[in-house]
Amino acid sequence: MSTPYRQDMPPAGGFEAIKYKRNLPFRGPGGVVILAGVTAISAFGFYRMGKGNLEQRELQREKVWSRLHLVPLLVAEGDRDAYRREQAAVARESEIMKDVKDWEAGKSVYNDSRYRPSNTIVVL
Amino acid sequence: MSLFHDPATASTPYKDPTPLPDNVPKVAEVGTTSAPLKxxxxxxxxxxxxxxxxxxxxxxxxxxxxxxxxxxxxxTRCAADLINKLRENCFKEFEEHWSCLEYNNQEFYPCRKPEKALNKCVFEKLGLSKTIPGTPEGKTPVHELENPIFKRQQK
Incomplete structure (x- = not known):
């Protein structure tokens, strides 16, 4: 059995055109645009950082002044306590040294009127 | 002969029980914790x-x-007097502001909203206003900025 002869022919309507031209679709903005965008964003960031640094300086000033306003109050309270403990120490010392003639309790070892805080909290 | 006792190794902290001498007038300490003071x-x-x-x-x-x-x-009397006045006149605002400070690491900047309410109340009732010395001339003080850079991140 033999098949009938058939000539191989192009598809109906002919072959499609050969693609030989460059095919480069648009793939986002160009280099100059990206560079300009990055520069703009960075510039804004630096501007805001500068502003933030100035603001931080003011926040620091606020914090320092809020503490400065409290210094007299806290020092006054501490002074009262220090005075109370000093007086108690002097009383203890004079009680211990009452038999020693010419002993002055709480007298500084230096011959001047300058105040020096006690080196010991309590001598037990 | 007295020995040196390292206070760090003491079993109980040493507290001198002796009261203040009688010739010194007594004054009640403020006794406020750090956040209300701030x-x-x-x-x-x-x-x-x-x-x-x-x-x-x-x-x-x-x-x-x-x-x-x-x-x-x-x-001390003056400070105690002021704190009493604050508690009498602006109790709610004061309470809100200092608890906000307590929750925000005692920073002023996350607590601007309660602070504004407190400043307003204190100015109206007691006539005291908050001024930060040394603020640059012609600039808004940092506690009155409308749109600060440093603020609470959470709304």
Whole structure:
């Protein structure tokens, strides 16, 4: 059995055109645009950082002044306590040294009127 | 002969029980914790300016605690008076502001909203305003900025 002869022919309507031209679709903005965008964003960031640094300086000033306003109050309270403990120490010392003639309790070892805080909290 | 006792190794902290001598008038300590003090600090500075300056000048004369007891009592009375006034007049605002400070690491900037309410109330009722000395000329003080850069991140 033999098949009938058939000539191989192009598809109906002919072959499609050969693609030989460059095919480069648009793939986002160009280099100059990206560079300009990055520069703009960075510039804004630096501007805001500068502003933030100035603001931080003011926040620091606020914090320092809020503490400065409290210094007299806290020092006054501490002074009262220090005075109370000093007086108690002097009383203890004079009680211990009452038999020693010419002993002055709480007298500084230096011959001047300058105040020096006690080196010991309590001598037990 | 007295021995050196390292206070770090003591089983109980040493507390001198002796009261203040009788010739020194008694004054009630403020007894406030740090957050309310920080919240009230600028008002203490404004309300007690004379007493505070007097005390600090006295301390400059002599560092001896005995030297400035009188001025110190005035400072403490003035501060206690101001805190009582705050609690009488602006209790809610004061409470809100200092608990906000407590929750925000005692920073002022996350607590601008309660602070504004407190400043407004104190200005209306007590006539005291918060001013930060040394703010650059012609600039809005940092606590009155409308749109600050440093603020609470959470809304």
């Amino acid at each position: 919240s009230a600090s600028f008002f203490i500075g404004a309300h007690c300016k004379e007493f505070n300056e007097d005390f600090m000048l006295c301390k400059q004369e002599n560092r001896d605690p005995a030297h400035c007891l009188k001025e110190g009592r005035r400072v």
